[in-house]
Amino acid sequence: MTDAALIIWFRRDLRLSDNPMLSAAVATGRPLVPVFILDPETEAMGAAAKFRLGLALAHFSDRLAGLGSRLILRRGPALSVLEGLVAETGAAGVMWSRSYNAAARARDEAVKTALKSKGLMAKSHPGALLFEPWEVETGQGGPYRVYTPFWRAVRGRPVPEASSAPDRLPAPVSWPASDRLADWRLDGAMQRGAAVVGPHQRVGEAKAIARLEEFATTTMAAYAHDRDLPGLTAATSGLSENLAWGEIGPRMIWHRGWRAMAAGNAGAETFLKELVWREFAWHLMYHYPQLDTQSWKPGWDTFPWRDDNSDAEAWRRGMTGEPFVDAAMREMYVTGRMHNRARMIVASYLTKHLLTDWRVGLRWFADCLTDWDPAANAMGWQWVAGCGPDAAPYFRIFNPAGQADKFDPDQTYRRRWIAELTRVPGALALSYFDAVPRQWQLDPARRYPLPRIDLAEGRARALVALAQGKT
Incomplete structure (x- = not known):
């Protein structure tokens, strides 16, 4: 063991197991100084993401303390x-x-260059993904642009087993000073919404691993069908929240899914495909760095999207008059998450029925999601809007009413989240009004709004815009 310590810089990898960086650091035998930096890139995150980050940091700091270590907090350029x-x-x-x-x-490149120029070790490690984006190539040597061939390319690739958590972390002789997490006020932008959203979070590595095991041994078997039914409360794993902050590693999830599939679990492969969908999003963002700011398909810069507008504001507030859309938007505001089927519906409604630029929706999701993932968010919005990586044409326009009839036939989901649709609203529906800004002046006693636009009219208008914008 050498005397000189090693700084281990945590970011969105707040876990002890399945963490190649941490394993490599422990293997050096050096004293370790864990640090998290609130740098400008992190400060730029949305309100819900920063709030959830604060919860994750508090929990991870306690975990490190249990190993005889500390999490040093510092603010400023990395x-x-x-x-x-x-x-x-x-x-x-x-x-x-x-x-x-x-x-x-x-x-990270600037940090590595500067540190190495001073003769210091500066080493990055994998950990957030199963496959490094530059390691998966088409037969022609370039990146994949379509998901299905990407899935086929990675399905049989070897994935290292998840590493175990260390029993202890060697501490330095003396610790540097640390900021107080409370002074960062990471929950500040949430205002009164923090008290509503907080109880819906399952924070930390232990809860993430328990969540994976519970899902694998219960509802995973029906996942291929039930994942599309937002009225079911336990049909999906819920792991997007923990993956977003690195409270669980993808290798652990991957191998648990494969074990389930080997045991005959009918939903395991569909679940693994969803994990690889996340990989595909990061594959695209790595190779197309403007995925979250520019239309991915060529020629879409001329499409006549509307900038932010009053229709979009009604959409943000869950007051469009389309119950499936509004239920989903309210679910996000109360829980910090939204069912995946519902995400497609609300994105299609905004970009097609309301002809609003997909970036308006992307920014709102980035502000409201506690499971915010920049690559998945960008790819999802572009995929639905029609300008992203998908073989389906733009005129695939989800009809919210038809989708509700198909995936929420008994109105369980809509009634759970929209107080105005029931005579005696439940606590979840009412909690939306406790979370929203007071200046919205929303009241569950008011009449539910009429639809912003006739669905058939909205579809027709979207197709006309396509014809005009793509000629």
Whole structure:
């Protein structure tokens, strides 16, 4: 064991097991100084994401304390913070888990170059994905652009087993000073919504692993069918929340899914495909860094999207008059998450029936989702809007009423979330009005609004816009 410490820079990898960076750091035998940096890239996150990050950091800090370690919190540009910590601790270098979006990659490359120029160790590790984006290539040597061939390409690839959590982390002789998490006010932008959203979160590695096991041994078998029914409360794994903050690793999920499939679990392969859908999103974002800002398909810059507008504001508030759409928007505002089928419906309604730019919706999701994943969010919005990586044409327009009849036939989901549709609303429906900004002046006693647009008229208008914008 050498005397010089090693700084281990945690980001969205707040776990002890299935963490290649942490395993590599422990293997050096050096004292370890865990750090989380509230840098400008992290400060730019939306309200719900920062709130959920705060919960994750508090929990992870306690986990580290149980191993005889600490989580040092610092605020500022990553490079200057790390250089300061190196000077304070005499550290030999820094390790971290890779990020793949453009801003994070630029930040990390600058950190690596600067540290190495000073003779320090600066090493990044995999951990967020099953497959590094540059390692999966088509037969022609480029990135995949369609999901199904991507799935076929990775389905049989070997994936390392998840590493175990260490029993302890070697501590330095003295600890550098740390910010107080409470002083960061990561919950500040949530205002009164924090008290509503908080109880719906299942924070930390232990709960994530328990969530995976519970799902694998109960409802996974019916996942292929039941995942489309938002009225069912336990049909999906719920792991998007924990994956988003790295409270569980993808290798652990992958191997648990394969074990279930080998045991004859009928829903396991469908579940694994959804995990790989997340991989595909990051594959695209790595190779197309503007995925969250520019239309992915060529020629879509001329499409006549509307900028933000009053229809979009009604959509944000869950007051469009389309019950399936409004239920989904309210679910997100209360829980910080939204059922995947519902995400497609609300995105299609905004971009097609209301002809609003997909980036308006992307930004609102980024502000409201506690399971916010920048790649999945960007690909999902572009996929539904018609300008993204999908073989289906733009005129695939989800009809909210038809989707409700098919996937919520007994109105369980709609009545759960829309107080105005029931004589005696439940606590979940009413909690929406406790979470929203007071200036919205929403009241569950008011009459439910009429539809913003006739669905047939909205579809026809979208097809006309396509014809005009793509000629």
